[in-house]
Amino acid sequence: MSANGKPRSIASTETFSCVRCGLTVAAHAPDGVRRNHCPSCLHSLHLLDECRSRMIPISIAVLRTGEWMLIHRCTRCGELTSNPICGDDNQLILMRMAVRPLAQPPFPLEAFGDL
Amino acid sequence: MPRRKPGRERPQRPKREHHGEPGDAFRCVGCRMDVPMSAPGTAHRNHCPHCLTSLHVDHRVPGDRRAGCRGRMAALSVTVRGDGEWLIIHCCQSCGGLSANRIAGDDNALALLRIAIRPLSDSRLPVSALLAL
Numbered sequence: 001m002s003a004n005g006k007p008r009s010i011a012s013t014e015t016f017s018c019v020r021c022g023l024t025v026a027a028h029a030p031d032g033v034r035r036n037h038c039p040s041c042l043h044s045l046h047l048l049d050e051c052r053s054r055m056i057p058i059s060i061a062v063l064r065t066g067e068w069m070l071i072h073r074c075t076r077c078g079e080l081t082s083n084p085i086c087g088d089d090n091q092l093i094l095m096r097m098a099v100r101p102l103a104q105p106p107f108p109l110e111a112f113g114d115l
Numbered sequence: 116m117p118r119r120k121p122g123r124e125r126p127q128r129p130k131r132e133h134h135g136e137p138g139d140a141f142r143c144v145g146c147r148m149d150v151p152m153s154a155p156g157t158a159h160r161n162h163c164p165h166c167l168t169s170l171h172v173d174h175r176v177p178g179d180r181r182a183g184c185r186g187r188m189a190a191l192s193v194t195v196r197g198d199g200e201w202l203i204i205h206c207c208q209s210c211g212g213l214s215a216n217r218i219a220g221d222d223n224a225l226a227l228l229r230i231a232i233r234p235l236s237d238s239r240l241p242v243s244a245l246l247a248l
């Protein structure tokens with residue numbers, strides 16, 4: 001039984017299809033947490049505020065606890081949200097977002113080699 | 116530090132409202148440094164160039180002063196816009212709201228870089244996936 005009283009077997013058969021890549025995804029991750037983004041392309045849907053637009057992943061944040069958070073921006077209203085990553089999220093896309101700032105630095109990074 | 120790709124920036128929204136006298140200064144809530152409002156490279160400075168801390172006063176549009184929170188906002192992460200501009204994502208410590216702001220020309224490069232490399236510095240699963248390529 002899950003926390004809301006429903007049998008877990010019923011809750012875990014619930015699915016949604018990704019708004020970007022169309023993948024049919026189980027609504028609950030293997031560890032039982034409810035997903036809010038597609039594990040393949042990491043895109044999400046803005047369900048709060050009745051917006052229902054696509055949310056694109058823009059950045060990775062690392063909390064003090066060491067947990068990784070995925071930051072999404074709504075393509076329609078510009079709202080930012082943060083959600084913890086799942087264990088089965090696409091790790092290449094996660095890493096691509098993590099290294100993207102360093103690929104386009106606004107200042108030369110050579111000076112930091114001397115520090 | 117100078118920008119690496121000058122001339123490719125998006126034109127900025129002109130600043131209409133001036134809070135207080137133009138050329139005013141504010142005191143950082145994080146490190147108590149007096150910061151002048153005028154900044155190189157941006158008309159919308161909202162964070163301290165030394166410690167990157169901000170204050171939760173604006174809602175959506177920079178300068179609208181429609182957030183009643185006034186909590187301290189800590190720099191959470193860095194993201195890149197399509198034209199190569201870096202944005203700092205701030206997280207409000209009292210209400211948990213997020214906001215994004217372009218970096219200014221005099222922002223502390225070491226502090227920015229520390230935030231940017233934070234995901235790469237912990238040796239957990241995603242990094243090992245990259246090393247396995």
